[in-house]
Amino acid sequence: MGTVEYIQHHLTNNSVGEGFWTFHLDTIAVSVLLGALIVVTAMRLGKQLETDTPGGFQNFVESILDFVSVNVRDAFPGHNPLIAPLALTIFLWVWLMNFMDLIPVDLFPYLFQLVTGDSHAYLKIVPTTDLNTTLAMSLTVFVLIVFYNFKIKGGWGYAKMFLFHPFGKFLVPVNIIMTLIEEVSKPLSLALRLFGNLFAGELVFLLIALIGGTLAVGAAALFWAPLQVLLDLAWLIFHLLVITLQAFIFMVLTIVYLGMAHEEAH
Amino acid sequence: MTEPNKKNSMPKHYIAPSPVANYLLIGAGSMFTAMVIAGFIVGYLLDYLFGTMPIFFLSCGVLGFIGGMQKVRLLTKRLDQQATQQKKDEQNVE
Numbered sequence: 120m121g122t123v124e125y126i127q128h129h130l131t132n133n134s135v136g137e138g139f140w141t142f143h144l145d146t147i148a149v150s151v152l153l154g155a156l157i158v159v160t161a162m163r164l165g166k167q168l169e170t171d172t173p174g175g176f177q178n179f180v181e182s183i184l185d186f187v188s189v190n191v192r193d194a195f196p197g198h199n200p201l202i203a204p205l206a207l208t209i210f211l212w213v214w215l216m217n218f219m220d221l222i223p224v225d226l227f228p229y230l231f232q233l234v235t236g237d238s239h240a241y242l243k244i245v246p247t248t249d250l251n252t253t254l255a256m257s258l259t260v261f262v263l264i265v266f267y268n269f270k271i272k273g274g275w276g277y278a279k280m281f282l283f284h285p286f287g288k289f290l291v292p293v294n295i296i297m298t299l300i301e302e303v304s305k306p307l308s309l310a311l312r313l314f315g316n317l318f319a320g321e322l323v324f325l326l327i328a329l330i331g332g333t334l335a336v337g338a339a340a341l342f343w344a345p346l347q348v349l350l351d352l353a354w355l356i357f358h359l360l361v362i363t364l365q366a367f368i369f370m371v372l373t374i375v376y377l378g379m380a381h382e383e384a385h
Numbered sequence: 386m387t388e389p390n391k392k393n394s395m396p397k398h399y400i401a402p403s404p405v406a407n408y409l410l411i412g413a414g415s416m417f418t419a420m421v422i423a424g425f426i427v428g429y430l431l432d433y434l435f436g437t438m439p440i441f442f443l444s445c446g447v448l449g450f451i452g453g454m455q456k457v458r459l460l461t462k463r464l465d466q467q468a469t470q471q472k473k474d475e476q477n478v479e
Contacts, residue, residue, distance in 0.1 A: 285455070293448070296431075300423045300449045301456075307426075308412060308419030315415075368411055375409060 126325050129224060132249060133241040143249055150246040153215040157208070183211070187370070194374045197381045202374060205263075209256070210370040216252070217317055217362035219245045221355055224324050247365075248321045253314040257306035260373050264305065267380035305376055309369060316365050320358050327351050413460050417453035424449020 120128065132143035164180060173181065187207045195202050222244065231242040246252040268277045281298045282291050330347040409416075428445030432438040 285452075296427065296445060297448055297452050300420060300427050300445065300452055303427060304416065304419040304423035304449070304453075307423050308415045311419060311422075312412060312415040372409075372412060 122329055125329065126322070128239075128241065129228065129325055130243065130248075130321070131241045132243050143243075143251060145242050145244060146246045146249040146252055149219060149244050150212075150216060150252060153219075153246075154212060156215065157211050183207070190371055191374055194371055195378045195381070197378075199267075199377075199381065202377060205377075206370045206374050209260075209373055210366050213247065213256070213313065213369050214362060214366035216246045217366055220248070220317060220320055220324070220358065220362060224321070224328050245317060245321055247313055247317040250310065250314045253310040254306070256313075256369075257309035260309065260376065261302075261306035264302075264376050264380045267377060271381050309372055313365050313369055316361060320354075320361060323354055324351070324358075327354060410460050410464065413457050417457050420453030420456060421446065421449045424452070 133145040134141050134143045136142050164177060167177075169177060184207065187210055188203055191203045191206055227244045228240075228242045232238055232240050243249065268280075272280070281295050282288075284294055284298055286294055286297070327347060327350045330343050330350070424445045424447070425442060427449075428439075428442040431441035431445065435441070
């Protein structure tokens, strides 16, 4: 398998269906499993809560809860019982999905190929390197934004935002298009930012993994093998920051956009 | 040798930049790009509706570009205001 084929193989999803109705089975399976992991862990922790002497894991989870709650307080103007749980879910889920990027790129595809007996079976285990995942999440947030805009501002209040913003009452047609573009750009920027960062990160891991291909050359392995380990370690440490930051940005911008939807119409 | 204590020279009423503004600034670049792309998407849909390809496609792309620039300018202006305020505060203390 050549370099290009290797990269293409790792960036192709295991899918069924055609055209619009293509389902990326690996993306769906991994994201559902990670979501289930959050639910099961939360349920188990909820049953074993200690108020007097909380254990290490409970302390760790409480620190995440505090972190999210502080951010919601800072970035969200009003009170809505949905926002904090939503922000927490987004943060944890996106972080876990991003974390899959740190697992060695060949490990799961190789195991999957062994299990299925198909040496060309596709498997991409990082759901956030699939634009479908990030767009689905951001569109869900977008639906909530529109819902709260209607609920808080009312139909006319929301329509006024389209009619008179940003150029006042004399440029209504332009205002409508501009506000429409602005609204569409919100989920788009959320989705593209997360997808772009994670896809690029995965690609760098693949390029570093390709260095191992030169091991077959012989004596050169003495140079390339340590270099690959070093580069992988460096990128892994840096990427650990990236995955956390991206999960954090997705969460905070969701809070900010929902906060903007909760502002009364002027 | 006496090194000026930076912590003490900080004006008491210094207001740290709002975290919300900072978060939005993190996404200023991608927001600009998204505005341009969103412009083209909205334009394409309008052209599809009215059968006027490529009038709306191009004009909405330009509007997206203008809107993106305006958004980034508004965000960075906010940061400028904070920097100016901080400078004024420091001058007043001196």
